[in-house]
């Protein structure tokens with residue numbers, strides 16, 4: 001028994017309720033997949049409270065409006081009880097005529113990680129020592145170490161002969177690949193620049209191509225979203241993403257009720273369960289209502305810009321028109337909509 | 344006080360009062376419910392509830408920087424007229440007034456009334472640079488001006504007679520709330536990018552026609568020390584937010600710090 005079967009039954013005309021009523025009579029073994037997800041030795045609320053109805057609902061993309069409403073109502077009820085406040089789960093669709101694009105000024109970024117923390121506060125990620133999930137990572141890039149002493153003046157090292165090709169055997173000018181765990185007292189540091197990375201909302205997203213249950217997909221506004229309820233946790237997408245943008249809830253997410261942001265979206269920042277993948281959605285709960293993302297707003301140096309790529313007057317298009325721009329791993333033909341620029 | 348012989352008793356009391364207000368204000372900047380937006384100490388905001396359950400800002404517990412705005416337009420005023428038409432003439436543009444931040448210790452107001460009223464201290468005859476005789480402690484930036492590499496000084500930006508105003512090329516007053524009009528005098532290219540919304544910071548609605556709060560120049564840059572020491576970045580240094588938690592089983596991050604000295 002599987003989700004596949006659910007779909008078949010639906011196609012045959014059986015209602016969801018019929019199916020769920022029958023589900024009670026199915027053998028225990030047939031439900032073992034679901035049972036495993038629900039059998040955390042110390043079940044925390046988030047996953048344990050996922051109802052059978054929620055567990056067996058359709059892929060969000062295939063739901064009728066009525067089914068969406070039903071699913072959202074169910075979620076709002078569960079979240080509101082769990083977090084002790086009125087939680088809203090939005091379902092705003094993509095805005096007509098909008099293709100979201102992002103531009104980040106790496107010349108300006110000071111590496112303060114405010115965007116990382118604002119994102120966590122806005123998007124209800126798991127936090128704390130046990131399981132920390134951050135959608136944005138900021139890399140500290142070194143400007144290189146060059147000094148006269150490090151220079152290898154000999155050319156071919158005598159002992160090795162010509163076949164080694166004349167490598168310099170001292171690391172003059174070696175530049176680190178990027179540091180995640182930098183912790184100076186103050187930023188920016190004199191000898192570094194910073195490169196923040198997050199989901200690039202690729203136009204040809206490899207993560208979508210590999211998803212066996214098609215729970216992650218590209219919406220018409222170019223945002224790649226995930227229906228967490230349909231995610232089977234296989235983590236294929238994590239392997240496929242060249243930008244290391246996706247995170248997995250290995251354990252029960254740790255989201256304190258008082259820090260929970262109750263303004264959520266079904267495909268965005270609603271609380272996640274154990275065993276599902278998540279990533280940046282350009283704050284779909286904000287941007288589809290016209291508001292800038294948390295990271296754009298928080299950046300104290302204004303390095304982050306977001307706008308409609310189809311509108312020549314938008315911030316992003318103006319950046320593309322007047323600045324020096326590049327994308328990461330353009331050679332992979334993923335067509336990221338996340339641009340880096342310099343003045 | 345250093346200027347005791349130079350002023351009458353009443354004015355000295357005024358100055359002393361102002362100085363003590365100044366130091367008190369300096370100390371209270373780090374109150375529990377006060378956070379900063381972009382410039383620490385000069386873009387402060389009080390955390391408060393604006394609607395039941397909604398705070399005006401959410402702040403970082405580690406650095407005191409604002410993380411989220413509950414209401415992006417709280418405490419703002421209309422941006423006001425600009426000399427050149429730009430996009431924002433078609434949409435609602437607001438700014439946070441700079442005067443309360445700059446005059447938070449009331450020095451500006453007191454000084455312009457008590458001393459620089461044109462009578463007690465006469466207005467300067469011209470705006471030519473000359474050594475400052477006073478105020479070395481009251482205006483700490485004044486003696487170490489790092490802007491323009493010696494080509495400009497106080498009265499190129501500050502109004503010679505009205506100390507609460509800045510000045511344009513023609514001698515007209517500019518409000519501290521519209522520093523862009525002053526900075527744009529020299530920094531034309533940056534000014535153009537700023538007007539286009541691609542330099543500097545805006546929050547609110549991204550859509551064309553949507554209301555936006557614009558950050559003005561002095562909300563991010565210190566005009567007296569734009570070079571910010573040796574880093575030369577235009578921004579004062581800040582404490583970063585904490586690094587990510589190390590993956591399970593990893594005790595340090597040395598793997599990403601080495602230059603390959605031991606590798607070969």
Ligand code: SF4
Pocket residue numbers: 198199200201202205206207208224240241242243244245246279334
């Ligand atoms: S950056 Fe990664 S997760 Fe985001 S759309 Fe591209 S492949 Fe998918």
Ligand code: SF4
Pocket residue numbers: 108109110111112113114115116138194196298299300301302303304
């Ligand atoms: S908030 Fe802005 S300056 Fe700070 S790390 Fe993020 S992008 Fe860089």
